[in-house]
Amino acid sequence: MRCYCVVDHGKPLELVERDVPQPTGTQVLLRVKAAGLCHSDLHLWEGYYDLGGGKKLSLADRGIKLPLTPSHEICGEVVALGPQASADASALPAGTTAIVHPWIGCGECAACGRGEENICAKPQSLGVLRDGGFADYVLVPHPRYLVDLAGLDPVKAAPLACAGVTTYSAAKKFGARLHEGPVVVIGAGGLGMMALEVLKAMGAHGAVVVDVDPAKREAALAAGALAAIDARASDAAQQIVAATGGGARAVLDLVGATPTVKLALDSCARGGHVVIVGLMGGDLTLSLPIIPMRPLRIEGSYVGTLPELRELVALMRAGKLHAAAVLQRPLSEINEAFEALAQGKVVGRQILVP
Known part of the structure; x- marks a missing residue:
C-alpha cells in the first residue's frame, strides 16, 4: 500500500510502499476514503512549535518519531477486524464507512477516566504518534473509535474529526x-x-x-x-x-x-x-x-472527545450541521497541498483522496 510519510522535517513527504497491515487483537483495518490536511500537520512537517522568545518545542520532545504518516481527519471503509474486535458486539461490520476519532489515550490515566482521551498524559493519537490517514489503509486500535457515517459523504465529513x-x-x-x-x-x-x-x-x-x-x-x-x-x-x-x-x-x-x-x-x-x-x-x-x-x-482547548464527535456526526446526519468548504485533491498531490497550506492559499479544508 502507499503511505506518504514525513521522513525529514521540512522536506517533501516521501512515498513509501508497505504491506497492507493485518489487524490483530482489537484492531480494525480501514481502507481510507478521505483524509484532511490540518494546520497541525504543518507543525509535524516542520518539526517544532514556536514558544516565543526564540524558544521552540521540538516534536522529538513530545515523543514523535519519524518516519510518520500524517493526517488525523480520516474516513474509511471497514475491511477487516482483529479477533477481539470481531467478538465485540458493538463493532461496525466490514463494509461500513466510518469516521475515526483519532485522539486516542492510554485508557488508564485520570483524563481517560473522565472520557477526555484527547488530553491523555500518554496519548497515542493517529497521525501524530501513530501513522495516520495519508495512506491507502490505516489501523485503528479499537472499534469504539469508529463512528458510523450512515450515508454521509466521507469527503465532507472528514473535517469533523479535527476542525469540527x-x-x-x-x-x-x-x-x-x-x-x-x-x-x-x-x-x-x-x-x-x-x-x-x-x-x-x-x-x-x-x-x-x-x-x-x-x-x-x-x-x-x-x-x-x-x-x-x-x-x-x-x-x-x-x-x-x-x-x-x-x-x-x-x-x-x-x-x-x-x-x-x-x-x-x-x-x-x-x-x-x-x-x-x-x-x-x-x-x-x-x-x-x-x-x-x-x-x-x-x-x-485541545481538539475534542469521542462523545463530542458522535454528537457532531448526529448533527450533520440530522441536517443541523452543514459541511464547511472543502477542496478535494488526489492523495498523489500531497506535497502540493502542503505547499498551498503553508503559503496561506487555501480557503476551507483540503481533503486528500487515495
Whole structure:
C-alpha cells in the first residue's frame, strides 16, 4: 500500500510502499476514503512549535518519531477486524464507512477516566504518534473509535474529526455567552470556516470573523458571518468592540499567535471569555491586575472527545450541521497541498483522496 510519510522535517513527504497491515487483537483495518490536511500537520512537517522568545518545542520532545504518516481527519471503509474486535458486539461490520476519532489515550490515566482521551498524559493519537490517514489503509486500535457515517459523504465529513470537534468542543466552553452576542472568531482558515457552521448548529448569536486575508474574509461573509474585520487594521480592536455591541463576550482564537491573543484581550467586554485553540506560537506579557479587575477568563482547548464527535456526526446526519468548504485533491498531490497550506492559499479544508 502507499503511505506518504514525513521522513525529514521540512522536506517533501516521501512515498513509501508497505504491506497492507493485518489487524490483530482489537484492531480494525480501514481502507481510507478521505483524509484532511490540518494546520497541525504543518507543525509535524516542520518539526517544532514556536514558544516565543526564540524558544521552540521540538516534536522529538513530545515523543514523535519519524518516519510518520500524517493526517488525523480520516474516513474509511471497514475491511477487516482483529479477533477481539470481531467478538465485540458493538463493532461496525466490514463494509461500513466510518469516521475515526483519532485522539486516542492510554485508557488508564485520570483524563481517560473522565472520557477526555484527547488530553491523555500518554496519548497515542493517529497521525501524530501513530501513522495516520495519508495512506491507502490505516489501523485503528479499537472499534469504539469508529463512528458510523450512515450515508454521509466521507469527503465532507472528514473535517469533523479535527476542525469540527475542535471548534465544537471550544465553543461549548463559552456556555451561555454563545447567546449573549456575536462570537468573535479569529482565523478564517479550515477551522474558522468550520466554526461558522458549528456555531450555527449550536444556535449561537452569530459570528464576527477576523483574518488578515481579504479572500478569507469574503468567504466568511459568504458563509454567514455578521462582519469580517482585517486583523492588521490599526483600529481592529475598536471595530470588534463596535461589531459586538460594546465588546466581545466570547472570543475563539483559532490562530494562537501573540498578536491575535493580544487583539482578543483588547477587544473583550468585562467578563469576556477567550478560548485559545490555535498553535501558531509566540508568547504574551500580561498586566495581572487587569485579569481580575475586568475580570477576564483565558482558557485553552485541545481538539475534542469521542462523545463530542458522535454528537457532531448526529448533527450533520440530522441536517443541523452543514459541511464547511472543502477542496478535494488526489492523495498523489500531497506535497502540493502542503505547499498551498503553508503559503496561506487555501480557503476551507483540503481533503486528500487515495
